Amino acid sequence: MISAFECVHDGWGFAVLVGVPSKDAAFKTHTLNLLTERTLKGTFFGNYKPRSDLPSIVEKYMNKELQVEKFITHQVSFWEINKAFDYMLKAEGLCCLIRIEG
8 A cells, every 4th residue: 555655646646545454554654745745545346336336237247247156255154244254354255145044
């Protein structure tokens, strides 16, 4: 994160941080880097807007244009949800499916 921001051009450059940093990550840079009009932005989910974007994603999935299954690295039951959080915090998987069984 720091390297990306410090590589930004003074006056008009910007860096976009994508995703969630580790819980211990810290962002430390020299104050001058902020005063030279560099811009830092962050985004979760790539600025995905569920209300307007979700219908097209569902349509692509239903038409078999998008294969979601290949991104699922783990599956846990609802009662094992803490395991899913462990996978996320340890960055051990791409996507964990939580099954809610009746």
